Amino acid sequence: MSPQTVSEDIQGLLSGISEADILVGIPSFNNAKTIGHVVRAVQAGLARYFPDKKAVLINSDGGSTDGTMEVVQKTAIEDFHSIFVSHQINLMKITTPYHGVPGKGSAFRAVFEIAKNLNVKACAVVDSDLRSITPEWIDLLLRPVIDMGYDYVAPYYLRHKYDGTITNSVIYPMTRALYGKRIRQPIGGDFAFSGQLASFYLSKDVWETDVARYGIDIWMTTTAIANNFRVCQSFLGAKIHDPKDPGADLSAMLYQVVGSTFDLMETYYDVWKDIKASEPVNTFGFRYAVGLEPIEVHIDKMIDRFRLGTKELSGIWGTFMPVDLRGFICNDLSVVPNEKFNLQDDIWVDIINAFALAYHTKKINRQHLLKSLTPLYIGRVASFVIDTWHSNADEVEEKIENLCLSFEKKKNALIDEWDK
Amino acid sequence: MRNSFKETIIEPLQEFYKNVLDFLPDLLTSILILALGVLMAAVFKKASARLFRIINLDKLSEKYGISGILKKWGLKDSVSGLLSKIIGGLIMFAFLIISLRTLNVPTIEGFLGDLFLYLPNVFVAVLILFAGYFLSDFLGRTALIASVNAGLKISGSIGKFVKLTVFFLSVTMALEQLGIGKETVLIAFAVIFGGVVLALAIAFGLGGQDAARDYIDKRLKGEEDKDDIQHL
Numbered sequence: 001m002s003p004q005t006v007s008e009d010i011q012g013l014l015s016g017i018s019e020a021d022i023l024v025g026i027p028s029f030n031n032a033k034t035i036g037h038v039v040r041a042v043q044a045g046l047a048r049y050f051p052d053k054k055a056v057l058i059n060s061d062g063g064s065t066d067g068t069m070e071v072v073q074k075t076a077i078e079d080f081h082s083i084f085v086s087h088q089i090n091l092m093k094i095t096t097p098y099h100g101v102p103g104k105g106s107a108f109r110a111v112f113e114i115a116k117n118l119n120v121k122a123c124a125v126v127d128s129d130l131r132s133i134t135p136e137w138i139d140l141l142l143r144p145v146i147d148m149g150y151d152y153v154a155p156y157y158l159r160h161k162y163d164g165t166i167t168n169s170v171i172y173p174m175t176r177a178l179y180g181k182r183i184r185q186p187i188g189g190d191f192a193f194s195g196q197l198a199s200f201y202l203s204k205d206v207w208e209t210d211v212a213r214y215g216i217d218i219w220m221t222t223t224a225i226a227n228n229f230r231v232c233q234s235f236l237g238a239k240i241h242d243p244k245d246p247g248a249d250l251s252a253m254l255y256q257v258v259g260s261t262f263d264l265m266e267t268y269y270d271v272w273k274d275i276k277a278s279e280p281v282n283t284f285g286f287r288y289a290v291g292l293e294p295i296e297v298h299i300d301k302m303i304d305r306f307r308l309g310t311k312e313l314s315g316i317w318g319t320f321m322p323v324d325l326r327g328f329i330c331n332d333l334s335v336v337p338n339e340k341f342n343l344q345d346d347i348w349v350d351i352i353n354a355f356a357l358a359y360h361t362k363k364i365n366r367q368h369l370l371k372s373l374t375p376l377y378i379g380r381v382a383s384f385v386i387d388t389w390h391s392n393a394d395e396v397e398e399k400i401e402n403l404c405l406s407f408e409k410k411k412n413a414l415i416d417e418w419d420k
Numbered sequence: 421m422r423n424s425f426k427e428t429i430i431e432p433l434q435e436f437y438k439n440v441l442d443f444l445p446d447l448l449t450s451i452l453i454l455a456l457g458v459l460m461a462a463v464f465k466k467a468s469a470r471l472f473r474i475i476n477l478d479k480l481s482e483k484y485g486i487s488g489i490l491k492k493w494g495l496k497d498s499v500s501g502l503l504s505k506i507i508g509g510l511i512m513f514a515f516l517i518i519s520l521r522t523l524n525v526p527t528i529e530g531f532l533g534d535l536f537l538y539l540p541n542v543f544v545a546v547l548i549l550f551a552g553y554f555l556s557d558f559l560g561r562t563a564l565i566a567s568v569n570a571g572l573k574i575s576g577s578i579g580k581f582v583k584l585t586v587f588f589l590s591v592t593m594a595l596e597q598l599g600i601g602k603e604t605v606l607i608a609f610a611v612i613f614g615g616v617v618l619a620l621a622i623a624f625g626l627g628g629q630d631a632a633r634d635y636i637d638k639r640l641k642g643e644e645d646k647d648d649i650q651h652l
Contacts, residue, residue, distance in 0.1 A: 164651075165651050249569070312564060313568055316561065
């Protein structure tokens, strides 16, 4: 295994602290604008809900140049007693740059190492670009671990029906069908876990792989489920964060997220091949509905992108996709009028399964394979938008449920092909 | 008169006869080696074909797309068939060279010497062509996918252009390795490549001024028609 990501100075500091009950990690990279709010919410949450626990806040930074670490050090709730008259704060704050492969996974690894060193009972990690985090999030994430013996708490957010489309159309249905647990936001970004699970994560030899760079969220969720740790989810309310880098392109996102999911399919084949159905997991927190503000979507443009893909990439898809599936996508679907455009659930599941199998058999270069998924994904999103334009949140959730059932229904066929 | 006849006719004939007698053992050895080569080539071809079948080479080639490439090249043989033919051919070629050397003819020996000196160049040129083919295919596909994902209508042309350019570059390098028209090929490549780039620049600059302005405006000022969908 590669050397530790935490410096010797921090190791010394930790030996001074000796032990702690709770650790909250905030990975960051150039988040000076938003991290102050996140730190304040964490401090307030710990003070209000866990006043008797010894807590440590770790900012694991990837080399920010905008003063993120300074903001963390300086941030404090100035008039603390006006907010929590009867509460004291028992919090130690540490900022540390991590070493190793640059990426969110390495930042998390530093958190796991510190959690192990301090022998903490519970950890939480929250994104540093959150604008909607409140002190209640800390309670909702940590309470199931501290009081109820859960090992892993996934977030459950309120999101617009067209937010998190990769999660809704690929990652959630696939994770659920493969591993049998209905965790609605497997790549949510804000999690809590037990000290025992943190040590387990640390024992895995993945810290020089893509997990250290970008695949950490789905890796944590899948590792927890596949290794039979007790999992649940907590309803946190709305998730509003800084807009992602506009330069970050969709195909790179798909490549990273879907590639990580496919990699985990290889690792845990022996686990998922025997799981026949999915079951709900316990959900904590008070659930409420979200208002749907109109948003701008250019459906015609999206369908054009899909059609461009079917025209130019059908040769690539032909190397691994069943003939009838490719025929339907490239011949039938590419000529229907836009208003009748419909990439149904069954077809979408067949597409994703064909990509997963091609990834498994290495039929073509994996980067080419995953990046050629982009036009099909855009087509699926366009179809979903057309289908749900007038739907409310519950109706949309029902449609996502139907997609999940399609994934579950076709799982046996996937296993048969996988074994060939 | 009699002496003159002996000197001009009999002695050369005797010399020739002697030479033929000297040469015959070499010729016979050479023919025998060649025959042995034919036999060995057939045996090795058959044995290697059987070995490839045992290790399921054709199935593996199918899996990794090598069979598809051969089909694309118009080759009807399976990978195992082709490889066993190559092995047989190489053995045959080795025996042919040995048999020719056994003849001990200075002209043939000189030719073989030159051939052996040149063979590494042919080998390297073939390697360059193979590498060039695979690299051009890979980069052409990368460019095609990237331009499709960027929504460019001319994606197909971009992919083909990248593929052909890389392959043409590898052909140029292979020809240079073989010493064929070194400067001519290089200059031709530079002229064609430079010409294409210049033509594209002029075409885009003159014909697509408005499109270029629109594109740059949208990119720099962030005026693109972006969807509000959050994918992650």
